Amino acid sequence: MQTVFPPNNAVLALLGAPKQTEEALRLTRWCIRLSCDSGTLLYNTLTGELLLLPAAEDTDQNRAVLLQKHFLVPESLDEFARARDFKRILCLMQPKTAVDCFLIYPTTECNARCYYCYEFGRPKMTMSDRTADETADYILRVSGDSSVNITWFGGEPLFNSRAIDRITDRLRRVGKPFRSSMISNGYLFDADLVETAVQSWKLHEIQVPLDGTEAVYNRAKAFQYRDDPSPFRRVMRNISLLLDAGVTVSVRLNLGAENYEDIKSLIGGLDAAFRGRGNLRVYVGMLRDFGTAPQNSVSWEERLRRWVELSAALSESGFRKRFTLKKKPNVFCCMADSDNAVTILPDGSLGRCEHEDLDESVGNIRDGVLDPARVAAWKENVEVADCRECALFPRCRRLKKCAWTKGTCEPLDRALFFRRLEDEILYTYETGGRECQSEDTDDAVC
Amino acid sequence: MKPREGIISSSMGDEFVLVPVGDAAKDIHGIVRLNDTGSFIWKGIEQGLDEQEIARRLTQEYQGVDLDGALAAVRDLVRRLRDAKLVE
Numbered sequence: 131m132q133t134v135f136p137p138n139n140a141v142l143a144l145l146g147a148p149k150q151t152e153e154a155l156r157l158t159r160w161c162i163r164l165s166c167d168s169g170t171l172l173y174n175t176l177t178g179e180l181l182l183l184p185a186a187e188d189t190d191q192n193r194a195v196l197l198q199k200h201f202l203v204p205e206s207l208d209e210f211a212r213a214r215d216f217k218r219i220l221c222l223m224q225p226k227t228a229v230d231c232f233l234i235y236p237t238t239e240c241n242a243r244c245y246y247c248y249e250f251g252r253p254k255m256t257m258s259d260r261t262a263d264e265t266a267d268y269i270l271r272v273s274g275d276s277s278v279n280i281t282w283f284g285g286e287p288l289f290n291s292r293a294i295d296r297i298t299d300r301l302r303r304v305g306k307p308f309r310s311s312m313i314s315n316g317y318l319f320d321a322d323l324v325e326t327a328v329q330s331w332k333l334h335e336i337q338v339p340l341d342g343t344e345a346v347y348n349r350a351k352a353f354q355y356r357d358d359p360s361p362f363r364r365v366m367r368n369i370s371l372l373l374d375a376g377v378t379v380s381v382r383l384n385l386g387a388e389n390y391e392d393i394k395s396l397i398g399g400l401d402a403a404f405r406g407r408g409n410l411r412v413y414v415g416m417l418r419d420f421g422t423a424p425q426n427s428v429s430w431e432e433r434l435r436r437w438v439e440l441s442a443a444l445s446e447s448g449f450r451k452r453f454t455l456k457k458k459p460n461v462f463c464c465m466a467d468s469d470n471a472v473t474i475l476p477d478g479s480l481g482r483c484e485h486e487d488l489d490e491s492v493g494n495i496r497d498g499v500l501d502p503a504r505v506a507a508w509k510e511n512v513e514v515a516d517c518r519e520c521a522l523f524p525r526c527r528r529l530k531k532c533a534w535t536k537g538t539c540e541p542l543d544r545a546l547f548f549r550r551l552e553d554e555i556l557y558t559y560e561t562g563g564r565e566c567q568s569e570d571t572d573d574a575v576c
Numbered sequence: 577m578k579p580r581e582g583i584i585s586s587s588m589g590d591e592f593v594l595v596p597v598g599d600a601a602k603d604i605h606g607i608v609r610l611n612d613t614g615s616f617i618w619k620g621i622e623q624g625l626d627e628q629e630i631a632r633r634l635t636q637e638y639q640g641v642d643l644d645g646a647l648a649a650v651r652d653l654v655r656r657l658r659d660a661k662l663v664e
């Protein structure tokens with residue numbers, strides 16, 4: 131038996147050495163088993179350790195070692211209670227850090243009218259010059275000596291690039307180290323703006339959604355530019371300009387109920403246009419039901435099958451980045467429960483999540499956080515009955531207030547989580563246990 | 577007598593652990609595990625009780641423990657916790 135990927139030492143220290151016992155042992159419920167070319171891979175979602183059990187060996191031969199490594203546990207051990215305590219302690223152990231991730235809305239206005247947009251009905255606001263200046267001052271005040279990551283969000287952030295200019299100018303003038311990423315439909319870029327983005331905004335990554343091939347995309351996006359015969363072509367040109375400028379472009383293919391075949395064709399088109407471009411990543415994202423998109427009538431099993439097939443096609447094209455396991459355990463779900471991140475709305479309100487209602491603010495850039503109770507509410511985790519038996523539980527964070535999950539655990543979400551983790555396990559094995567840089571390709575970039 | 581700032585106490589399955597965080601983690605390395613009696617005494621320290629009162633409550637909680645024996649146990653653990661910089 132061989133360790134492919136080591137456990138996290140802090141986790142081991144918390145768990146302590148397993149006690150010798152006369153009791154019958156069983157495999158931990160936090161174990162994921164996968165076959166590979168030389169035997170069986172055993173991954174412990176609690177300790178983070180990955181073992182390879184060669185085909186010629188079995189668990190009985192390695193009983194003592196597997197007990198020592200928390201893969202075998204006494205029959206009567208309440209693993210769920212222990213894992214729950216473990217997750218809670220891990221959160222408490224996190225050192226207090228400065229706020230260094232800012233998701234900023236220069237505007238909530240947008241130049242597109244996507245039929246699935248979850249921001250329909252939100253008030254339209256654009257950041258004023260004064261608020262932009264105050265936003266920069268707030269960043270300087272709360273980030274201490276830290277280098278800062280900014281994500282430009284909206285609406286369409288380029289609809290108010292003036293605010294981005296003002297904020298980044300002010301940061302640059304005082305020598306504040308920062309870099310930025312953006313979630314944008316990409317339409318408003320041109321060669322000059324790409325240069326400004328790279329030089330002045332320190333833009334290093336952008337997420338651009340594509341909903342289909344040319345005709346499908348143009349229909350789905352419904353841009354306000356009636357005299358432009360094909361916004362799709364302009365966006366493709368801009369992706370090319372961004373790639374040429376060295377920006378990492380993450381194209382999110384929005385998979386809904388109706389566009390599976392079209393997304394397949396789109397992948398072929400991207401392959402023809404961009405194969406070999408190392409800074410282009412493409413992944414499939416499921417359109418979420420925020421109550422605004424049409425009901426998805428396709429079963430979750432079929433949606434999963436489509437996701438797997440499209441992801442395989444992206445791997446074939448070299449567009450899908452694979453990830454290894456990470457040594458650091460998941461402590462937070464996302465920016466909403468992290469202490470180092472905050473959202474800033476066009477009026478200077480502070481929030482926790484880019485999907486929250488705008489009246490959920492926790493303070494403002496002038497006075498700071500005014501509602502600690504609301505901040506604490508964003509840290510509340512929720513469990514469902516299935517958590518008790520789910521191998522993902524030690525790694526899973528599910529926020530009670532999350533607009534995506536709404537306190538539930540949908541079979542599709544869980545299946546996608548499993549698929550991604552299984553791919554990380556296999557990729558870690560294939561790369562000999564090397565740890566690659568951690569990244570999240572399915573959400574805002576902070 | 578009180579727990580040092582930066583010491584998290586928590587159940588961890590069927591165990592009770594003391595975990596240093598923040599500044600406390602800089603000079604206390606590792607995690608302390610307490611047995612049932614130890615965690616009972618620790619909770620008394622957290623409540624601000626003195627050694628005598630913790631010992632008296634121990635005799636009520638555990639049968640067959642006399643006050644002298646309980647006080648000796650409390651003093652012994654408190655001394656070790658002080659040596660480990662977990663209480664002040």
